[in-house]
Amino acid sequence: MLAVLEIKWSGIRLEESWKNEQFWLIGGTSAHLAAVIQGLLKVIADIEISFTLTSKSGGDDADDEFADLYTVKWTSLMIPPIVIMMVNLIAIAVGFSRTIYSEIPQWSKLLGGVFFSFWVLAHLYPFAKGLMGRRGRTPTIVFVWSGLLAITISLLCVAINPPSQNWQIGGSFTFP
Template sequence: MLAVLEIKWSGIALEEWWRNEQFWLIGGTSAHLAAVLQGLLKVIAGIEISFTLTTKSGGDDNDDDFADLYIIKWSFLMIPPITIMMTNLIAIAVGFSRTIYSAIPQWSRLLGGVFFSFWVLAHLYPFAKGLMGRRGRTPTIVFVWSGLIAITISLLWVAINPPAGNNQIGGSFQFP
């Protein structure tokens, strides 16, 4: 509600605010996170990290307003947002399966979790659209690393917070 009041007060259109929120989340999970890590490396270890600026061109497609978004090169900055997207997709699937196969389904808990996962995924939609581009030229290694990290996070979560009535890692089967 506070954000809606700020929008009305400042005269910003709702679509502009939404676009700002999306790019803030994308930047916060990739470039800002990398900047903090690089700053810590510089302060703690004295490691200096440099970068070079490159020019971007829209290519030969003049009909697409977002043609510049499709021209991307692989970077380690892509891994955290992809991991967040995969973790949320895994969380939705696990939430549905836990609710459906539960003795006492907690639908309100599922709806709350799915809502927030979709909220994060909706914020990361421009990143996913730019990542896939027109021809899907993202290297496979980006998806492999992101998938491995997402699976690791999911398994760690299940190990830390096992399903109700199961105190063991590795399933619910018990020897007689």
């Protein structure tokens, strides 16, 4: 509510604020994260990472709204946002299946978790639209690494918080 009041008082439209939030999340999970790691490497290990500035040319399609997104060189910086999207999709699927197959479904827990996951996915929508805008332009290795990381994170979550011993695969309950 406070954020809505700040937006109203500052005179920024709600749509502009939403787009700002989306691009802050995209930058925070990719370029900003890489900058923090680079800074830590410089301070702790005195490792200098250099980069080269290149000019951007316009996209091939002048009438395409997202033409500038297609001129991006695909790098490993795109893996963290893709992993976040995959983990949220996996979380929605697992939460839905756990609720459906449980003896006493807890729909409020599912709705809370699904709302949060959809909120994150809605913030990453422009990134996904730019990523999927042209088929065949994204290297397969980006999706392979992202999938492997998402599966690893999901399995770590299950290892840290395993299902109770009374539950079997498929959610059927057995009495001891």
